[in-house]
Amino acid sequence: MQRTVTKPSGDPRWPLFSLAFAFFTVGVTSLSVVGLSHWISQDLHILPSQTGLLVTAFALIYAVAALLVQSLYGHWPRRRLLVTGLVVLSLGLLLSAGAGSFTQLMLARAVAAVGAAMIGPVASATGSLLVPPERQGQALATVFGGFTIAAVLGAPLASVLAPSIGWRGVFLALAGVGLLAAVLVFRILPPVAAGQRVTLNTYRRGLSVKGVRSTLLVTLLQIAALFIVYAVAGSYLGGRFGSSAEWISATLLGLGLGGVIGNAVSSAAVTRFGSRPTLLFTLLASAVTVALLLVAPSLPWLGLALLFLWSAFANMFQAPQQARLIGLHPTERGLMLALNASILYLGISLGSWLGSGLLPRLGAGHLVWPALGLLVLAVLLSQRNRLGSNRHDA
Template sequence: MQRSVTKSPDDRQQRPLLALAFAFFSVGLASLSVVGLGRAISAELHIMASQTALLVAAFAVIYALAALLVQSVFGHWSRRRLLITGLGILSVGLLLSAGAGSFALLMVARAVTAVGGAMVGPVASATGSLLVRPERQGQALATVFGGFTVASVLGAPLASVLAPTIGWRGVFLALAGVGLLGALLITRHLPPVVSGQRVTLNTYRQGLSIRGVRSTLLVTLLQMAALFSVYAVAGSYLGGRFGSSAGWISVTLLGFGLGGIVGNALSSRAVTRFGSHNTLLFTLLASAALVASLLIAPTVPWLGLAVFFLWSACANMFQAPQQARLINLHPAERGLMLALNASILYLGISVGSWLGSGLLPHLGVHHLVWPALLLLLLAAVIGHHGSRSASPATPALQ
């Protein structure tokens, strides 16, 4: 009986971490679900199907900029207030998206949604790292970022399934409800956490001047650009390279998302056993090897599924130790470090999407992965050199 009423500190930390993960889940759905709504939106608003890709790019660019500005304008707010406000703005943006009567208004609504998301993502990660003992920070970061990983699995497929039934506007309404539920969970389960500080231009300059920070952020940019240079055009790539039918493409994208969940779940264990540096280096080199295999793999759809699953698993093992490394480089400004990482992460999504859509007509499906391979190898070299030459302020987070 005693066991049912007595909870360890780790037990008490789990609900706040799950609430933060759900908040990140809300951001991920708002960001990625639009991929599954492209055809429905283009048909109703009478635009080219390719134009809907701008809805992803616009979100990514605005998020990248807003993640930095939020720290300057609202960095001194309590983390709970910032998260609830961000989820509220996110939901407002989704409601505006549901009511948009033109593509231009929909783009504006996406910008509002991105600002709300930028107030949530980096703050959720920073808050999660403050709720646990230092030796468990890697696990906490993996838990919180796991919300985004799950959204990457459910977002586009769920939206594409729901759109014929409730319409793309109905999907945006439902996503707004998810955002409001996230705000409620934060209100109920997040304990008081020390507030951050308003970040000035000088703070950014000092943070970026710390040895290892710029190279670490560059690795994030290269890793995400490599991934999205193929993923952004996954349908066209899989169909042309592996002869995948529409059904196989859907299954492969689902496998890609499931691989992300597996990789995120394994990341904290890998860091605990092998350390952040070795884990990061492994994810980059393993990803490069998988991309190289795409150059020689036979034209069989199930091979495309297998490689995409494994690449996603490796890619999602990357984020938790990368965030932990940035916190370790500048523990006093963890919110700033994670905001910079989130900004660069979404910038990498934009760069990769632009590379994929721009290079596919010129390189063709058989050679499209060459840029991704080169980006990953460059990231591995920079990451290895930067990690060895950096001087962290505290012992490396494991």
């Protein structure tokens, strides 16, 4: 069980902003390689689709490290843990900028992922502690909004900057962003007491709570479906919609903007309709959008529009899903959010691995079939969870 936490007094908006900016560094670090794939592949002499493995490696290390961090450092004061994570993340970006081979770049990404794992779950848990319970959903959406803004700026901005400063220069710039985030968190975030060190038994107890495992599986399926396409977005858009480099950059920007809009409206949707209906809507709407990707004419603007919609629906999912997990086990919110972050990045790893491996085999025209299958499974599992919960409540 976590230690009793006294909520810091004062306006929480600036502390929440610092947490959102910390989450932004995580998102931009993990996703910027999507916009750098062309330059990395040329410089390191690999196939463009192989750069999706850089997303896979980052996400897989993050998924494991997010759980280990709670075990090894969960007892640290949250501000110290966040600042340490941001420094390690920046070190990984500096190493990425100096990588002389694809293997070295993968190892540098692993260092950055360990730092990121010290940030994401802790930022969300801290944000939820800065506000009263009735504003928890809004706080979670604000903090996670840093990740969605990273989706707007990360890949497209990286693709715009790379021709002038190179992909190594982009990583150097991101290292500076990470250090700036560390300064902001150190200066702005008030002291917030830490939780306890999480043990293996704690994880077992958390996973044994009714509904937790199936809820986490829905997260895995939902995010994996999106990253089947997102991790190889440039190659997919060029092959499926005939998108030029300019259209690819515009579509990546559209993906990010859709994510920001989806995240922004998620808390209002939950307030009006409830978390369960909102979650089901996002999954169904995502599945319909993916089905349209299969039959839409090969026009670049249609690719942009449909991926914009998919991103919006996908990002409506995260804030209510995090709030639902906290509701299932409120005394261990840090644990629940660490598990969700781990599963989230495991899904990113799975999706990007599938995208990288299946694109050469299926071709761009059929790549979204596996994504549609994962979303259908997520819908069915979500409905089973709802019906099971209703029977339990009855």
